Amino acid sequence: MISFGPIPSRRLGKSLGINNIPSAKKCSYSCIYCQVGITRKLSTTRKFFFEPEIIYTEVQKHLDSLREADKPDYLTFVANGEPTLDINLGESIEILKTFNIPVAIITNASLLADKQVRDDLKLADWVSVKVDANNEETWKSINRPFGSLDFKEHVEGLLQFSSEFKGKLVTETMLVKGINDSTSILKQTAGLIAQLKPSIAYLSIPTRPPALAWVKPPDETVINEAWQIFSDEGLDTELILGFEGTNTGYTGNAMEDIINICTVHPIREDTMMELLRKNNADPTILTTLMHGKYIQQVEYGLNTFYIRKFN
Ligand code: SF4
Known part of the structure; x- marks a missing residue:
């Protein structure tokens, strides 16, 4: 199934998911917390998966089947792996934009050193980049990147993309107990994210069964500390703890x-x-x-x- 949902999302409202990567999962990372299991075959090579016209037709059929009240606020690439591995991503975004619905992409940001990947992502309206760590050792421990990926190039790609992208950039940092939740690592990560100047820096925790069973979320004290450290860097920081909050302020209840x-x-x-x-x-x-x-x-x-x- 190429399109699914719409799924209610605090970040994107009603989001119609688009999976541009056919199974089995294809990713440049094998994150220890991945909820779609271990990446059996890691790769950084961009490939052909679907004709953009096929994605367009599937989304069109899906949109036609929805009641007016269920029409999505975003068409969101959230793939069975890393969506930028799709060599047709840019063309697919362009063709989907003819629906006049903003396009969002959730990426692990591992391929941003590649100009073509940045150019493809720049066509989207909203991009979420994964930033779990700002040191090579922690990056390798938590994201377990494909062998040829270089940490320095990865960071340079992130900085380059944030300086070029005109849409809404957000970051997502997954906190894992004992891996990237120490004060010093959190400060390093927040420092890098501050340079990216995202609209919002999201902090999340593993809430579904992770690829490795020992992976656990930090406790509430540490999550609070992470939020404080990110906020001290001047970041508008929000938590994603597995349930949706509205952040609406005062309702009387x-x-x-x-x-x-x-x-x-x-x-x-x-x-x-x-x-x-x-x-x-x-x-x-x-x-x-x-x-x-x-x-x-x-x-x-x-x-x-x-x-x-x-x-
Ligand atoms: S980048 Fe996403 S899909 Fe790839 S291993 Fe990490 S969590 Fe899973």
Whole structure:
């Protein structure tokens, strides 16, 4: 199946998925947390998979079958592997843009040193690049890249693309316990991402069965620290912890507001008190939410924060 969904997504609204890579999975990485399993055959060679016209026809049929209310906000390349391995990616994006629906691509960013890949991605409206680490050793441990990939070139490709791309650039960093979640590694990663100047830096955790069974998410204290470190770099940082938050602010329902906002980012104690005051809510609802294991209190620096509990 080339197209699927639409799937509700906090980042993209209603997103119609496009898989431009036929099975089995083809990727230039074999990330330890990959939810589609281990990459059996890694590659960096771009290949022909589908004629762009075939992708277009499939998407057209899919769009025609949807009710008006289900029409997608984005057509999103989220492939069975790495979408930039498709040599026809640029042509497919161009032809899909005739639907007048913005095109999004989620890429591992490993091939950005290649000008043709950058040129293809520049045709999209929204691009998410994976940045899990900013040192070679950690990059190799977490992403397990194809042998010929060079860390320095990978970073240069990222910087080059961010300087050329005119659409909306976001980053996604997957946090894995004991691999890329130490203070020093987080600071390195945040430093690189700050140079990319993304609209939003997303921090995520493994929430589905990972390629390697021992892979675990960091605990809430560390996720809070990561958010603080990224925010200190001036990054607009949001959490993706496995459930959708709305980040809508104050709705009048304090419990819902707290859960929604904590899902996206930690709430500092003084902000929390202000939120309760605005909602005329009783502070004891915090105890209720903590006992119900919806949120957790964590300390960072001299402050107390509340963060969504995911365990
Ligand atoms: S880049 Fe994506 S598809 Fe490739 S191994 Fe990593 S998580 Fe899986």
